[in-house]
Amino acid sequence: KQEVTQIPAALSVPEGENLVLNCSFTDSAIYNLQWFRQDPGKGLTSLLLIQSSQREQTSGRLNASLDKSSGRSTLYIAASQPGDSATYLCAVRGGNYGQNFVFGPGTRLSVLP
Amino acid sequence: GAGVSQSPSNKVTEKGKDVELRCDPISGHTALYWYRQSLGQGLEFLIYFQGNSAPDKSGLPSDRFSAERTGGSVSTLTIQRTQQEDSAVYLCASRLPGTSELEQYFGPGTRLTVT
Numbered sequence: 001k002q003e004v005t006q007i008p009a010a011l012s013v014p015e016g017e018n019l020v021l022n023c024s025f026t027d028s029a030i031y032n033l034q035w036f037r038q039d040p041g042k043g044l045t046s047l048l049l050i051q052s053s054q055r056e057q058t059s060g061r062l063n064a065s066l067d068k069s070s071g072r073s074t075l076y077i078a079a080s081q082p083g084d085s086a087t088y089l090c091a092v093r094g095g096n097y098g099q100n101f102v103f104g105p106g107t108r109l110s111v112l113p
Numbered sequence: 114g115a116g117v118s119q120s121p122s123n124k125v126t127e128k129g130k131d132v133e134l135r136c137d138p139i140s141g142h143t144a145l146y147w148y149r150q151s152l153g154q155g156l157e158f159l160i161y162f163q164g165n166s167a168p169d170k171s172g173l174p175s176d177r178f179s180a181e182r183t184g185g186s187v188s189t190l191t192i193q194r195t196q197q198e199d200s201a202v203y204l205c206a207s208r209l210p211g212t213s214e215l216e217q218y219f220g221p222g223t224r225l226t227v228t
Binding site for chain 1: 117157172
């Protein structure tokens with residue numbers, strides 16, 4: 001059974017810092033991995049998706065990497081801003097081409113002005 | 114156009130009652146997902162619909178949970194004989210056919226409280 005963990009559970013940084021969020025999964029037979037952002041009281045926003053054959057994806061100040069063999073992904077946020085404050089979730093989709101996503105518990109990020 | 118909408122936004126029900134949660138996807142989005150987010154379990158996938166294909170029900174936690182999608186648009190998630198552990202926020206998402214999961218648009222959720 002796939003299990004996804006995220007470290008740290010919470011992170012507080014001053015504005016302008018670069019930071020890394022970590023995601024680990026136990027079964028490397030994944031189809032893809034996705035990073036989401038969730039703001040309090042709101043739904044999720046998809047940020048980045050990495051296919052199992054890819055190593056990284058970039059969108060603006062965000063860069064996500066994937067090391068499938070070691071079961072790890074990182075989300076790098078450059079020059080953090082207070083507007084980046086949210087909970088960041090990673091999710092893996094199994095390699096059986098189903099739509100069953102397994103989510104991590106999330107990292108709650110606070111960027112202080 | 115309008116985004117994904119869900120109703121009700123909040124639902125309080127007594128243990129043992131049945132509840133129905135509704136999701137109105139974005140027009141033209143043939144793919145539709147249901148998830149739930151609870152304090153104890155985090156975010157969990159429940160069910161996926163794509164057009165006229167058989168739904169992927171692999172995430173439904175028990176046979177008390179069912180979902181249908183009428184006319185390829187509106188979806189209803191039904192929970193029978195609710196239990197306290199069913200208390201959670203139920204999220205719906207939709208996307209256009211042929212797009213990746215990156216293009217999921219999420220609704221605001223329905224907060225279900227079972228007393």
